[in-house]
Amino acid sequence: MTGANKKDLRREAGRRTRDGLQAAALELFAQRGQEGVKVREITDRAGVNVAAVSYHFGSLKALCDSAIEHALGQYLDAQILELDSLGSTSTVQEVAAGFARPMVRAMAAGGQDLAVMRTVARVGIDPPQGWERLAHKFDESRRVALRVLAAHLPGVDEQELIFRTRCAAGLLNWLALAPIGAELAAMSADRIERQLVPVVAGAFRGDAAVGH
Numbered sequence: 001m002t003g004a005n006k007k008d009l010r011r012e013a014g015r016r017t018r019d020g021l022q023a024a025a026l027e028l029f030a031q032r033g034q035e036g037v038k039v040r041e042i043t044d045r046a047g048v049n050v051a052a053v054s055y056h057f058g059s060l061k062a063l064c065d066s067a068i069e070h071a072l073g074q075y076l077d078a079q080i081l082e083l084d085s086l087g088s089t090s091t092v093q094e095v096a097a098g099f100a101r102p103m104v105r106a107m108a109a110g111g112q113d114l115a116v117m118r119t120v121a122r123v124g125i126d127p128p129q130g131w132e133r134l135a136h137k138f139d140e141s142r143r144v145a146l147r148v149l150a151a152h153l154p155g156v157d158e159q160e161l162i163f164r165t166r167c168a169a170g171l172l173n174w175l176a177l178a179p180i181g182a183e184l185a186a187m188s189a190d191r192i193e194r195q196l197v198p199v200v201a202g203a204f205r206g207d208a209a210v211g212h
Helices: 003-033 039-046 052-055 060-084 093-107 109-126 131-152 157-179 179-184 188-210
Strands: none
Touching: 003 039, 003 052, 003 060, 003 109, 003 131, 039 052, 039 060, 039 109, 039 157, 052 188, 060 109, 093 109, 093 131, 093 157, 093 179, 093 188, 109 157, 109 179, 131 157, 157 188, 179 188
16 A cells, blocks of 8 residues: 555545544534533544544634534535526525425425534524634525525615515524424424425515515
């Protein structure tokens, strides 16, 4: 085996260890929140040595931040993918469906998926200092939604549309954290979407929905 191959194998092993630590941390956060989770609990679950946390992340806090950032990034990527698939003729209802669908899937799956989404929702509602790193993904999600919304709501300026998309995002985060999230988890994804999408669409439309 060449030196380059050995280096690639070490890099891959390191990536697997990092991914395993992040996944283990998220599972524990989902069960009982971030506070009180110990390094050894995470490493035992990931099946690695305690020293791996310092080696790969530098500290427990850095691991926690990285794990939650990874989960939030995946959520935003899924939302952007849904919205990016929309065409210029898509309706406000279809924008609302794409915007809500990643959360709908997590609610329908329940269990660990919903628990992790609750961790993500807490961060979305109250982002910790230094999380501007994901600002570009939040901006991209809003930009893709605005592209279609602006065509259907020509009398609403961009800042107002941004405000409405932020309100819609806050609604989804609240649903994940509130008791109603557990109630929705008992339903199918299709049923959750049927109930939720009109509400999100209403947030997008704002006063434009009055009288319709």
